[in-house]
Amino acid sequence: MRRRMAVALIVLPVLYAAAAYVLAPLAWDFIDRSSPVPDTSPRLTETADHRPGDPLNVMLIADEARLTAAMLAAGWTAADPLGVRSALDIAADIMLDRPYAAAPVSRLYLFGRAEDLAFEKPAGPDPKTRHHVRLWRLAETAGEGAPRFIGAVSFDKGIGFSRETGQLTHHISAEVDRERDGLRNDLERTGLVTRSVLEPGFHPVLSGRNGGGDSWVTDGALWIGTLAATP
Structure with missing residues (x-):
């Protein structure tokens, strides 16, 4: 009996990981490629397996440099790059209720590439709840002046399982x-917003769900x- 329980404790997590992190993403990628919809002016980000992301x-x-300085002055922190070390750090800090003001954010994609910059502002004692924004640099055109970054800002309200893949993820409000x-408001309080x-009317569709199954x-x-x- 104990041996069966030990085997189950090893096999079940492996099966879950295979289903959530391999099979489900492959299935969504197949669905997306089976019915491609070209979008030259996207209004939504997307996940790595081409499911809708945040608006x-x-x-x-x-x-x-100017953008980063303004975000820091507004009380936001640049997110650490996502990697094995930072992923383990955020998991440990969530379990132990420890702060991690620069916790990494999961990657979302726009124009086929991950975000260029990410910032966050903690909303609790650990990284489960936080305000965060991902930003992508837009291609420059002649006569436009300063570079433009477009992004998606949302609030992580907690950790749970994705309704689409079963993966552990942050859920947004x-x-x-x-x-x-x-x-x-945070940026305007710095006095660094000139316009x-x-x-x-930027979004023709006013509601939806992201890749974690969260409504917006x-x-x-x-x-x-x-x-x-900045001075």
Whole structure:
């Protein structure tokens, strides 16, 4: 009996890992490739296996150094790169209720590539709850001036299993507009925002689900902030 239990304790986690982290992503990738939908102006990020991610809702106009300085002045922290060491660190800090202000974020994709920058602001004693934003640098065109970064800001409300793949993941709050406006307020308080515009109608679809199965709703607007040089 004990031997059977020992075997089960070894086999079941292996089967779960294979199903959640290998078979399910392969199935979603097959579905996506079977019915490709070209999108030259995406409004949503996507997961590595091409499922919908979080909605885009912010654009920051500044070079990377200026943007980073403004985010730090606003009380946000640059996220550590995702890797084996940082993944183990965040897992340990969640289990032990320890702070990790620079905890890594999972990768999302836009234009076929992962985010260029990621920032976060803790909302609790450990990395389970946090405000976070991923940003992608847009291709530059002649006469546009400062670089533009478009991104998706949302709130991690806890850890759980993905409803799509069964993987362990952060779950986001549905109120993504609240996070968009919170980031705008944080940056405006620094005095480094020289122009602030809320562009309506950016999202033609005002609700959906991300790759973890989490619902989101939006008024459809994109906040565009232009950042000044820091003193």
